Amino acid sequence: MLATLRTLFPYLLRYRWRYAGGLTALLFRGVLAAGVPLLIGRAVDQLAAGEQEAAVNFVLLVLGVAAGKGIAQYAMRWILITISRDIEYDLRNHISAHLVTLDRTFYERYRTGDLMARVTNDLAQVRSLLGPGLMYTAEIGVVIAAVLSIMAWTDWLLTLVIFAPMPLISLAVGHFGRRTHEQFQTVQKHFSGISVRVQEHLAGLRMLRAYNQGPAEVGRFGAANADYVEASLGLVRIWRSFYPLLELLVGLTGISLLGFGSWRVLQGEMSVGTFTMFIYFVAMLAWPMIGMGVVVNITQRGVASLGRLNELLNYRPRIADAPDALRSYDYVRGTIEWRAACVQFPNASGQAVSDVSLSVEEGESLAIIGPVGSGKSTLASLVPRLYDPTRGEVLLEGISVRRLPLDVLRKQIGYVPQETFLFSRTIADNIRLGRPDASAEEVREAAHVSLLGTDEDNFPDGLDTLVGERGITLSGGQKQRVALARALLKDPSVLVLDDATASLDAETEHALLERMRKATRNRTLLLVTHRVSSARLADRIAVMDAGRVVDSGSHGELLARGGLYARIHERQRIEEELAKP
Numbered sequence: 001m002l003a004t005l006r007t008l009f010p011y012l013l014r015y016r017w018r019y020a021g022g023l024t025a026l027l028f029r030g031v032l033a034a035g036v037p038l039l040i041g042r043a044v045d046q047l048a049a050g051e052q053e054a055a056v057n058f059v060l061l062v063l064g065v066a067a068g069k070g071i072a073q074y075a076m077r078w079i080l081i082t083i084s085r086d087i088e089y090d091l092r093n094h095i096s097a098h099l100v101t102l103d104r105t106f107y108e109r110y111r112t113g114d115l116m117a118r119v120t121n122d123l124a125q126v127r128s129l130l131g132p133g134l135m136y137t138a139e140i141g142v143v144i145a146a147v148l149s150i151m152a153w154t155d156w157l158l159t160l161v162i163f164a165p166m167p168l169i170s171l172a173v174g175h176f177g178r179r180t181h182e183q184f185q186t187v188q189k190h191f192s193g194i195s196v197r198v199q200e201h202l203a204g205l206r207m208l209r210a211y212n213q214g215p216a217e218v219g220r221f222g223a224a225n226a227d228y229v230e231a232s233l234g235l236v237r238i239w240r241s242f243y244p245l246l247e248l249l250v251g252l253t254g255i256s257l258l259g260f261g262s263w264r265v266l267q268g269e270m271s272v273g274t275f276t277m278f279i280y281f282v283a284m285l286a287w288p289m290i291g292m293g294v295v296v297n298i299t300q301r302g303v304a305s306l307g308r309l310n311e312l313l314n315y316r317p318r319i320a321d322a323p324d325a326l327r328s329y330d331y332v333r334g335t336i337e338w339r340a341a342c343v344q345f346p347n348a349s350g351q352a353v354s355d356v357s358l359s360v361e362e363g364e365s366l367a368i369i370g371p372v373g374s375g376k377s378t379l380a381s382l383v384p385r386l387y388d389p390t391r392g393e394v395l396l397e398g399i400s401v402r403r404l405p406l407d408v409l410r411k412q413i414g415y416v417p418q419e420t421f422l423f424s425r426t427i428a429d430n431i432r433l434g435r436p437d438a439s440a441e442e443v444r445e446a447a448h449v450s451l452l453g454t455d456e457d458n459f460p461d462g463l464d465t466l467v468g469e470r471g472i473t474l475s476g477g478q479k480q481r482v483a484l485a486r487a488l489l490k491d492p493s494v495l496v497l498d499d500a501t502a503s504l505d506a507e508t509e510h511a512l513l514e515r516m517r518k519a520t521r522n523r524t525l526l527l528v529t530h531r532v533s534s535a536r537l538a539d540r541i542a543v544m545d546a547g548r549v550v551d552s553g554s555h556g557e558l559l560a561r562g563g564l565y566a567r568i569h570e571r572q573r574i575e576e577e578l579a580k581p
Contacts, residue, residue: 084131129302
């Protein structure tokens with residue numbers, strides 16, 4: 001457990017002085033609470049002795065102590081619960097910042113719904129551990145220590161009899177604590193499964209409707225929900241046994257007091273006031289004893305949830321700044337070189353990119369074309385370090401991209417993937433993603449170059465139109481043009497278009513790429529495409545097959561050599577002829 005909790009130590013240290021204040025208030029409250037029964041016992045003895053005035057003074061003193069206890073309790077709860085909220089805030093920011101740094105392999109392993117469950121539900125359990133859990137633990141410890149000290153000092157024999165059930169309580173807490181930890185982990189896994197289902201349903205709603213799979217998915221969700229309910233009921237069944245057992249042991253404590261304490265009073269070995277004090281103390285101990293169950297519940301839930309969060313926080317990104325990163329660089333130009341670059345993905349039998357050596361000069365455009373699965377996208381992804389080569393290296397302006405800080409490298413690269421992601425904001429806000437401070441005129445100019453301006457009149461509020469989640473209100477071609485405008489506005493040294501115009505017809509794509517080539521004439525352009533009509537616009541063309549560059553040259557040179565490029569060209573020409581009316 002200590003290894004799991006180590007994640008929280010920096011946060012506890014950060015708020016140590018506030019914790020000290022909260023715990024001081026808690027200690028003060030515990031001491032005052034223990035003093036109330038002591039004063040009541042003295043008041044009863046004074047009444048029994050006929051000292052009414054002294055008894056009244058003790059009663060007034062009890063009222064003052066009770067008021068002080070109430071103030072200390074308010075301060076204790078305010079400070080400690082507030083700190084837990086602050087740490088929750090810090091932890092959520094830390095996790096969010098960490099998730100942004102992780103590479104694709106992490107997101108291939110963890111699903112979105114699972115991550116959402118951990119960052120919300122699990123984090124709430126950790127906050128309960130740091131707030132109520134810590135507060136109740138300290139409060140129980142202080143109350144038991146104070147009460148036990150006074151009781152033992154007053155009558156150690158009666159105290160020993162009263163606390164005889166304590167070893168049984170300790171055994172029960174340990175046993176049920178272990179079972180709670182294991183069962184709550186199961187509950188959280190099922191909750192993550194439900195979150196994954198909901199996220200996938202909402203994201204793929206149109207597809208479910210198109211294939212009439214709504215009822216089937218509802219059934220599958222119902223099954224996942226039933227598993228979650230059953231796991232939760234398993235947790236309830238554990239506590240169904242634990243709390244009655246605790247109450248039974250607390251009851252044994254009361255019976256011990258009434259039996260042995262009454263006998264001592266009748267024997268004249270204990271005053272009525274002292275007996276009354278013991279009754280109040282046992283009543284005070286009822287909450288700490290039952291509260292042990294609450295603490296175990298909160299603690300085991302929090303530790304189990306923290307373990308799930310630690311899985312995320314302990315995951316180290318494979319792509320990160322190198323120890324010898326060149327921090328002095330804040331800008332690099334667009335000359336790119338691949339040197340014997342190889343990429344092999346985990347569990348793959350062959351290499352996605354195999355021994356590729358290629359270069360692109362600053363301001364030059366290079367098209368990469370080839371069959372599906374030939375390694376085009378993977379080769380282009382090496383430049384912004386979405387992947388790192390398994391062997392070989394990639395250089396930008398003669399510097400290995402591994403030695404450039406990631407923020408500097410990616411600031412110089414505009415990357416547009418085939419699968420465009422838009423945020424649920426306005427079109428203009430999505431275009432401004434790389435340059436939040438861009439003016440409205442600059443946004444409009446980028447939209448014009450990307451041919452988005454031709455559709456602007458069809459948008460209800462122009463470029464200020466909300467696009468909905470994932471750009472649901474836009475067509476595939478419009479979403480790709482928004483992404484292209486986003487990359488253009490960034491004004492990068494290198495522009496990588498990874499089949500970024502696949503949703504456009506050939507004529508629109510040709511016109512768009514011509515515009516973009518003119519707009520980026522002083523920038524390096526990498527164009528990953530499957531269309532010869534697009535590739536021929538580039539200064540040079542690299543032809544890939546089975547992870548290797550099998551040919552390169554201009555459009556005319558490649559056709560003259562009659563290789564794979566010429567075959568792709570001929571096939572697409574025939575397809576275009578057949579498509580004509």
